[in-house]
Amino acid sequence: MNISLDKKEKLLSLDKEVQQHAPQMVSLVKSATISLEKKGMLGHTAQVALVLDISASMDALYKNGKVQTLVERALALASRFDDNGAIDVFLFGVDAHDVGELRVPNINGYVKTLMQSHPLEGGTRYTKAIDAVMQHYFPNRKRGAPTRAELPVYALFVTDGESQDTHETAQHMKEASHLPIYWQFVGIGRSNRSADTMLRQAAAPAAKPGFFGRLFGGGAAPAKGHTDFSFLERLDELPGRLIDNAGFFSVADPASTPEQDLYDLLMFEYPDYLTAARAKGLLPS
Numbered sequence: 347m348n349i350s351l352d353k354k355e356k357l358l359s360l361d362k363e364v365q366q367h368a369p370q371m372v373s374l375v376k377s378a379t380i381s382l383e384k385k386g387m388l389g390h391t392a393q394v395a396l397v398l399d400i401s402a403s404m405d406a407l408y409k410n411g412k413v414q415t416l417v418e419r420a421l422a423l424a425s426r427f428d429d430n431g432a433i434d435v436f437l438f439g440v441d442a443h444d445v446g447e448l449r450v451p452n453i454n455g456y457v458k459t460l461m462q463s464h465p466l467e468g469g470t471r472y473t474k475a476i477d478a479v480m481q482h483y484f485p486n487r488k489r490g491a492p493t494r495a496e497l498p499v500y501a502l503f504v505t506d507g508e509s510q511d512t513h514e515t516a517q518h519m520k521e522a523s524h525l526p527i528y529w530q531f532v533g534i535g536r537s538n539r540s541a542d543t544m545l546r547q548a549a550a551p552a553a554k555p556g557f558f559g560r561l562f563g564g565g566a567a568p569a570k571g572h573t574d575f576s577f578l579e580r581l582d583e584l585p586g587r588l589i590d591n592a593g594f595f596s597v598a599d600p601a602s603t604p605e606q607d608l609y610d611l612l613m614f615e616y617p618d619y620l621t622a623a624r625a626k627g628l629l630p631s
Contacts, residue, residue, distance in 0.1 A: 349389040360431045363450040364422075371453070374422035374605055381609035382426055385617050392500045394424040395479055396448070397436045399505040401470040407506065407534065407600070408466070414457040415601040420502055421453055423609060429497055434482065435460075438475035439467025444482055472509035476518040476529075484525050492524045492588060498620060498629055499527040502612070504600070506534040512577045516584060523587035526628040528619045530612055531581070533596035535573030541597045545607055548614065589622040 349357075364371050382388050396417065400408075407413050424433045431450070437443040443464055448456060479501055480487065487493050509515050522529070533539075578594040593615040597603045623629045 353389060353391070356431065357426070360425045360450065363431075364425065367451045368418070368453050371418055371422050371425075371450070374419055375425060377605045378423040378426050378609050380606065381423075381613050384610070385613050387427065387613070387617065390427045390620075391429050392427055392498045393434070393483065394420075394428040394432075395434045395436060395482075395499060395501040396420050396424075397438065397475050397479060397501055397503040399470060399507075400437045400439045400464060400466050401505075401507065402439075402466045402468050403470075404506055404534075405466055408457060408461055411457075412599065412601040414455075416504065417448070417457055418453060419600075419605060419608060421448060421450065423612060425450065427500075436475055436478050436482075437464050438471065438478070440469035440471060440474075441467065442471075442474035442478040444478050470505065470507055470509055471511050472503075472505070472515040473511045473518050475503070476515065476522060479527065480518075480522055480525060483527065487525060489521055490524060492626060492628055493526070494628055494630075495526045496630060497526075498623060499525075500616065501527055501529050503529055503531045504534065505531070506573070508574050508577050515577070519581070519584060519592060520586045523589055523591045524628075526623050527591065528616055528623075529592040530616070531578050531592060531594040532600075532612075533573060533575045533578060533594065534598075534600055535575070535596055536598050537573055537575040537596040538579055539575070539595045541595050541603055541607060541611055544595050544611060544614075548610075589619070589626055589628075591619065593619075 361375065364375055382390065398413065421433055425431045432447045435445045435448050437445055445460065445464065483499050484493055573596065575596060581592045581594055582590065595611050620629065624631050
């Protein structure tokens with residue numbers, strides 16, 4: 347994919363911002379660029395959303411700085427293909443909160459500031475978050491009707507546990523499949539789709555996009571020491587959607603997973619989603 351002159355100028359400007367305000371992100375940006383180049387997506391543009399779990403079980407991850415590290419990694423990726431180099435941030439627990447844009451100059455100490463205004467909540471409801479994202483980008487959508495947009499939305503959805511409203515979440519994912527939104531779910535914990543397992547399988551000669559659902563038998567009972575992500579593991583097989591609009595993998599530690607591995611997985615299924623969305627008229631051909 348060719349990179350336009352305007353895109354090149356934006357990327358250079360964002361590189362300068364990173365060097366000035368967040369030098370710890372320089373290597374992250376390089377790794378994100380490599381992953382995009384592997385997929386032929388250096389010229390790709392989207393709107394990027396980051397959806398963060400603020401349920402009480404996330405407490406240690408916020409306090410020890412691992413969520414801050416994950417947010418920096420997400421912003422580095424967004425700086426390569428978001429339409430304005432920023433991330434739209436959403437929080438969810440019992441309720442959902444649209445907390446506005448995150449830009450490179452504001453990244454240092456961002457999560458600590460966020461927690462001061464949005465304390466952790468005693469529940470995990472994916473539905474609220476999914477609805478908030480749909481409402482933010484497509485406030486005039488008609489339920490069940492395909493909605494076309496010039497740019498896709500890439501929603502990075504981070505959680506450490508299953509939703510308390512899985513039936514409602516499934517219905518929302520069906521509705522969301524009529525919108526040009528790709529949902530990349532990332533679970534914090536070990537699962538049948540842990541990052542290390544998926545990367546080994548992706549490197550195998552027989553690996554093909556979408557094979558993980560067949561390989562792992564989505565929805566199987568979690569193994570000993572694994573977090574229960576059975577609902578997210580079944581998303582590949584969720585019927586009633588216009589297109590497959592979601593992917594899932596888990597990481598045991600969001601801060602220690604090698605950055606290149608993380609970016610490769612974040613981009614693993616997304617190009618196939620774009621192809622399907624264009625075929626259904628959700629995006630320009």
